[in-house]
Amino acid sequence: MRTAISRSTRATAVLASGLQTALPALAGVVVLPFLVLLLPFAPSVTKPVRVLARLERERVGGYLGFPLPEAAHAEGGGKLRAARDPATWRDLLWTVTHGLGGTFLGLLGIALWPAIVASATIPLYWWLFPPETFTGMLVVIRTWPEALTLPLLQAALYAAMVVWLVPLIARGQLWLARTLLGPNETELLAQQIERLTATRAEALESHGAELRRIERDLHDGIQAQLVAVSVRLGLAARALSAEPGNPATELVKDARTGIEDSLGNLRSIIRGIYPPILADRGLAGAVHALAGGQRIPVTVRVPDDLPRPPAAIEAAAYFVVAESLTNVTKHSTAKHAEVVVEGDGHSLRVTVHDDGQGGADTDSGSGLSGIRHRVAALDGTARIDSPVNAGTTIEVHLPCG
Structure with missing residues (x-):
């Protein structure tokens, strides 16, 4: 019994605190048609709704025990972005639903508690009123048998609503805010x-x-x-x-x-x-040094304005080139190789090509599989193309954050 009362008290507190946002939302329902009409031309009209929605998320997060994240609103797209933004329409739908339902249910949750007391005490004072004139809320009291039974049944009905219905309504209110004001699974x-x-x-x-x-x-x-x-x-x-x-x-x-x-x-x-040459000369200088130390001619193409990647990415690219050229020298019988490094600050692409015999086995645990593992550890991708008698091409993409 004590647990039920505690649960009902907490649920009533949820509904009562909901009036803080439900009453302003109810006022917003009156001007909502004008907001919808102005939305495509003046997206800023939704700012009060978003402020109110943020307050509701803070309130709901306090009861859920974790912060309720904000749904991602569309950025860009000019004035029409708000009209095309699903999160904005969910905010408006919440305004209508919470303004009407939240106000009514919040007042109902508060009113049920004194209604229980008032109904249970009707037998104490109904006789003070003129005969056949006293109305005990939902029932008319005319006789003592009615006064001793009907009000108590009414009080029991209100108590049952407080114990079972109010917690259910409170959970529904929290779920509604979480569904409409929070991000969906995709977001x-x-x-x-x-x-x-x-x-x-x-x-x-x-x-x-x-x-x-x-x-x-x-x-x-x-x-x-x-x-x-x-x-x-x-x-x-x-x-x-x-x-x-x-x-x-x-x-x-x-x-x-x-x-x-x-x-x-x-x-x-x-x-x-971390090869010291990377710190001294950067990736371009290090790749040129690697190419110059090979037994076969190696052409290197690196743009002068190549943005410098993070150290871990730079080191991975260096080792990809070093391992690839080592494989070329030892296994490919190639007469020429080429290294191309390209990047835009967001990603780095390294391509190593030779004119050797090809036919490299990428699944034998060789250095090629080591390249795949090193690149995969940095969320990159590696493509190794080695047809027989057509050379080998190793292309690596590394994200730079």
Whole structure:
């Protein structure tokens, strides 16, 4: 019983608070025909409706426990955009529905509580009125048997309405606002895609900055320290060489050799994380350097005004070119290759073509599948076309946020 009363009280509070927006909406119903007529010529006439709808979303979100997002309104299209905007028409439909229904139901939800008390107390004072003249709300009281039964039945009816009908009406009011004023499934999906796109761009920027930091720390920190240690070991080996037969000489030489091997491995790791040449010369310079280091002629076409992509995208494009040219040199028997890099700031396209024997297997776990995986991790696409005896073309599209 206590739970039912609590639920009914909360539902009544929902309907009562709805009057804050229902009464202004009811006033708007009067001028709504004029708004509809002016809508194609003056879209700004809907601003009061949108303000009222925003207040309703805030109210409903408080009861739902989560903020109710705004439906996406059409942008552009001139003055006719508002007339063609489904969200605007849903706002207007909510204005009519909530203005009429919300006002009536809100007043009804409030009035039922005192109606229960008034009906239950009718037997205490009905006899003070002249005979056959007292009307107990929905019933006429003429005799004591009627006074002791009909008002109590009426009070029970009102109580039943409070317990079962009012919560149902309150849920309906919240559902109506959520359906008409919130985004539909298509709009929710579009908003989610927009959020994912924004967070993805932020993640790429953060990832790129982290790559550059790691590369810088390894290059300027650990690598420099290992070089210093190698130099000291070299000096120690030279000093010990003046003492023939000293067993420490070979140990120092072995240690220096190990340090130099570690330096070589560290440089490979640095190039694998974020090649220093990208930071120094950018993607265009790095691609030209890659092409110049091949055993076959490689033509590079990169526009001078190519917008610089995020670091993670730039590194991925570099590795695509590096892996592709490595495959060309090792497997294709090609005599010439071409690298084309194009971009507009929103996406980057890298194309590597050779005139080799073709027939590359993209499903054998080779470097080509590695290109696919690296590109897919950045939400890009890779197309590999390698017909037999017709060369191989690798085309990669990378989004730049």
